[in-house]
Amino acid sequence: MTDTQQNKAPDCVEIYADGACKGNPGPGGWGALLLFGGNQKELFGGEVLTTNNRMELTAVISALEALKRPCKIKIYTDSSYVQKGITEWILGWKARNWRTSDKKPVKNEDLWRALDRSVQQHQIEWIWVRGHAGNWGNEHADMLANQGVMSYLDGQ
Template structure:
């Protein structure tokens, strides 16, 4: 919550999600983090992979957040990844039309995760909002710390 017991109005109408990914090296050990809020309820999640990329961890955060939802409520997803936001709001429809190929006919990178995100996002009314990373946004900072925890576990720290 923002101010003690005060519940912000945004999180009473829809699930508010913050996602982030982290990677040491690219590829290297990586982690993803998620902070979800709905009314007075909050949930934190994180995970990791020993050998991955930052983009894959950004995608995994969004996927795992949406997969964790139990009711078909409206959702607001905050991400500091232009790759995720632009991909799911602009690029994915063209990729599907082209058989998961880019405009220059190359296979879409991370197609397995894009297909998974597209499928799970289709179950919800999702608004995708980009937020500047490391700018003091409470939700982004929390998701970042969770992603770092996952990355550090993957790296054996």
């Protein structure tokens, strides 16, 4: 058992989420690793023409949609776009009818709305981690995201 697994609260789900893109825009993939108790679940997928930010958001949304009941969750992401978007920016966007502070439409509004719906039933702590810095969960999610890209490209 890893240190991460030993130190987990038994009633808490840990989610590591990541996105990848071969070109931006270009073919992309997303991956998520869900840890609960001694169990883990891996999720991944890909899209033909997308951006890294869309894949980062899709990874988190897909992980949350995989949960069957309300949970306490720690979400680890190397995307400051996702972490700041959901913890700092989204309330302003919603108050301005999905416009930025300079009155432009919010990019990826469809995914931000989906994420906003997905977080409502959970108690979530959002944790930013440095990408490609040796964090086991983040590295695993990155591998899954790249697997998502490759599974899509192999299916072409």
